[in-house]
Amino acid sequence: MIMKNIFILLSLFISFIERIYWDIVNEFNKYSDKSNLDIIVELNLFSTSNSTNLINDYGSNLDFLFKKRSSKYDIIFYDNIYAHRFGSHLLNLAEVIPKEHIEMYDSKILKETCSYKDKLVGFPISIGYSVLYSNILYLNKYNKAIPETWDELIETGKFILDEERKLNNNDLFGFGGLYRNNEMGLCRIYEFIYSYRDSINSPFPELTSQSSVNALEMINSIKRELSTALETLKKIENITKIHYISFMLNDTYIGFIYTIMIIGFIIFMLFSLIFLFIEKFKYYYTFLPEDFWILTIIGIIIILSTIYIETGKRNLKKCYLNLIFLFHGFSLTKIPIFYKLICNFPEENKIREWISEHKYIFLFIFIFIDITLLILLIIPSYKIKKIEISDGENFEICNIENKISISIIAINLLIKILILLAILILIYIEWNREDSYYDIRFIVSAIYTDFLIIIISFIIFFLNIENYKISYILYSSLCLLYSLCNYICIYGIRIMLAIMKKDNDRSLFIKKVNQYFINSSIKNSKTYNTESDNIRLNLKTKNEKKSNNSSKSSSKNINTKSQCENSNNACNNCSNEIIPSVNSGSNNRKMSTISNLLVLKLSDYHSSKFLVFKNNSISSNSNDSTYINYKYIRKYIVINSIIAITLNSVAFTYYEDNQIYTLIVNKFNKYSKEKNLNITLKLNLLTLTNSSGYITDYGEMLETVLKKKKPKYDLFFYDYIYSQKFGQYLLDLEEWIPKKHIDLYNEKILKDT
Numbered sequence: 172m173i174m175k176n177i178f179i180l181l182s183l184f185i186s187f188i189e190r191i192y193w194d195i196v197n198e199f200n201k202y203s204d205k206s207n208l209d210i211i212v213e214l215n216l217f218s219t220s221n222s223t224n225l226i227n228d229y230g231s232n233l234d235f236l237f238k239k240r241s242s243k244y245d246i247i248f249y250d251n252i253y254a255h256r257f258g259s260h261l262l263n264l265a266e267v268i269p270k271e272h273i274e275m276y277d278s279k280i281l282k283e284t285c286s287y288k289d290k291l292v293g294f295p296i297s298i299g300y301s302v303l304y305s306n307i308l309y310l311n312k313y314n315k316a317i318p319e320t321w322d323e324l325i326e327t328g329k330f331i332l333d334e335e336r337k338l339n340n341n342d343l344f345g346f347g348g349l350y351r352n353n354e355m356g357l358c359r360i361y362e363f364i365y366s367y368r369d370s371i372n373s374p375f376p377e378l379t380s381q382s383s384v385n386a387l388e389m390i391n392s393i394k395r396e397l398s399t400a401l402e403t404l405k406k407i408e409n410i411t412k413i414h415y416i417s418f419m420l421n422d423t424y425i426g427f428i429y430t431i432m433i434i435g436f437i438i439f440m441l442f443s444l445i446f447l448f449i450e451k452f453k454y455y456y457t458f459l460p461e462d463f464w465i466l467t468i469i470g471i472i473i474i475l476s477t478i479y480i481e482t483g484k485r486n487l488k489k490c491y492l493n494l495i496f497l498f499h500g501f502s503l504t505k506i507p508i509f510y511k512l513i514c515n516f517p518e519e520n521k522i523r524e525w526i527s528e529h530k531y532i533f534l535f536i537f538i539f540i541d542i543t544l545l546i547l548l549i550i551p552s553y554k555i556k557k558i559e560i561s562d563g564e565n566f567e568i569c570n571i572e573n574k575i576s577i578s579i580i581a582i583n584l585l586i587k588i589l590i591l592l593a594i595l596i597l598i599y600i601e602w603n604r605e606d607s608y609y610d611i612r613f614i615v616s617a618i619y620t621d622f623l624i625i626i627i628s629f630i631i632f633f634l635n636i637e638n639y640k641i642s643y644i645l646y647s648s649l650c651l652l653y654s655l656c657n658y659i660c661i662y663g664i665r666i667m668l669a670i671m672k673k674d675n676d677r678s679l680f681i682k683k684v685n686q687y688f689i690n691s692s693i694k695n696s697k698t699y700n701t702e703s704d705n706i707r708l709n710l711k712t713k714n715e716k717k718s719n720n721s722s723k724s725s726s727k728n729i730n731t732k733s734q735c736e737n738s739n740n741a742c743n744n745c746s747n748e749i750i751p752s753v754n755s756g757s758n759n760r761k762m763s764t765i766s767n768l769l770v771l772k773l774s775d776y777h778s779s780k781f782l783v784f785k786n787n788s789i790s791s792n793s794n795d796s797t798y799i800n801y802k803y804i805r806k807y808i809v810i811n812s813i814i815a816i817t818l819n820s821v822a823f824t825y826y827e828d829n830q831i832y833t834l835i836v837n838k839f840n841k842y843s844k845e846k847n848l849n850i851t852l853k854l855n856l857l858t859l860t861n862s863s864g865y866i867t868d869y870g871e872m873l874e875t876v877l878k879k880k881k882p883k884y885d886l887f888f889y890d891y892i893y894s895q896k897f898g899q900y901l902l903d904l905e906e907w908i909p910k911k912h913i914d915l916y917n918e919k920i921l922k923d924t
Contacts (some may be wrong), residue, residue, distance in 0.1 A: 324346065328393075331345070617657045
């Protein structure tokens, strides 16, 4: 018979006393029929008479149904010991049941047996009581009264057992507590603990309270078991408690040890920033600007701090905060290095120029990407997932099931990996750059460590570790490894080198660069003609082959591309490239050729040496190139090409038609062209007609440029009245210019002006 508007509610329970459940179901169905509720309850009763399941298997079955979110059953009967285990899966009945109905029950019983985290997850349908039976025959035989306390039970039981064993009665037990390894055994233990509450009106003792410990100690005494109360108590606690690492000593030493380590390392890292401002150490920290060094250390500290976030009870706020710290910590650690390597790229281009002049915008771009992706994760992404371990310690993890959120995190992770790969490529290009020779080698060690940590993290993720202590130790150790390796390789090792080094590093550096420049100039002067001859010979050979083979295969022609400036001598200042010609219809060969050229270009960069002079004067901590005659002095040999250098100079004059700066610049450029120096001097002449400034304004402009340490100009023309004012920003030319050249000038004039 089919009836409309009928809800079929199925309930499940396993019971050794079946009648009470049948009575409840039958009474409800009668009431429903009489009241026309159109609701029928069907009882699915599993018992020892119709099922092989034991009572402990019932708990496992419920656990399976809850995890699958099965809708097979609507009402579930369960023992109150499962309230904490299954409470997260059950409705809060206080939100769906009328208050007056709830008040029909004893509030004390509801609170102690039917509550989970301030939720009402059930109603009591029956209350069971345990009683202690005494063997009156033996009590009367030895004139003993019925025990009223556990101590009296031990005393009476021990006396009777000893007396009976004298009579060879070894089959007598002093106490049978039904402490089985199943649900019934747990019920007996709970009852025993309840008997140890402070008073008859006291609530159920906390499992970790001294009352519970005393109760378990008494059970051990009664049962003559070798196991300690704490071990037994721990097994009970594991069923209901969510375990986590705490930094308090009363829980575990793991969290406390890591917390002390984190605090110690953070204090040390922050304190070490003081070396940026100590004269002896400044030479070792010229790779990055001071503010970027500080941001790098802050990034390392942020990632180190995620270990602290992992301690304590898990919640959604910690899940999001952990992700924020990891992403931003990485950006602050690696983007400053990425910025510097781009600025050191051997060829000038608009991208490099823009980035070098807008370092904060460049950094903010990556921070903005992190913030944007994290904002998208505000959509409910994280959920606290409970990991239940059979016969182990349950714990919780941050879990993401939303596919969009997983994709967002994957995109951000991919960006981080691409940044690391880009850094490695730039390191390869600049591997032999002399002014950052050791910096690059320190950094590459940190990058390799980062990749190793990423690989290990993926392995750990897929291992699905089910021990919260091991999981915490592995995560914390990886964060610690990342932070320490990056700190040591990027920053800390410089402190060690400065302490170990006793020489004056500034003077040694300047002398080394000066000697290198002299050697490079001599070598380049000697080899220039030879290189030019090789270029011409190469061009001639290729053109001859082209002439001879043009009728055979047009796809194998060799084109010579040459761009030269005006010169009486062929190609004094020119750039020559030998580029294979590719048939436009052969896309595969074209891509292969482009790829080969790219590899060749990278190899050329990698095997070449670049030398950039830095201002190591007392007042300068700038990371930029300094204001000397040569902005870049390069020993840079590329196949069939010679690099030209352009230097910028600046001057001011009242009378544009009556000034010497243009004459000086033109004479130098003519000399450079005749001697094949490949150096062009460009004059930026400020006058009353092309600027609104006077000589005093020019002085203020120079002061602004010098203080900001911008590499806009390489050579300054200035009035001698500014020698004292600007002297602190300028190089000591005696350390750079040959003495015989300085001797050409009047010594008194040099000294006075």
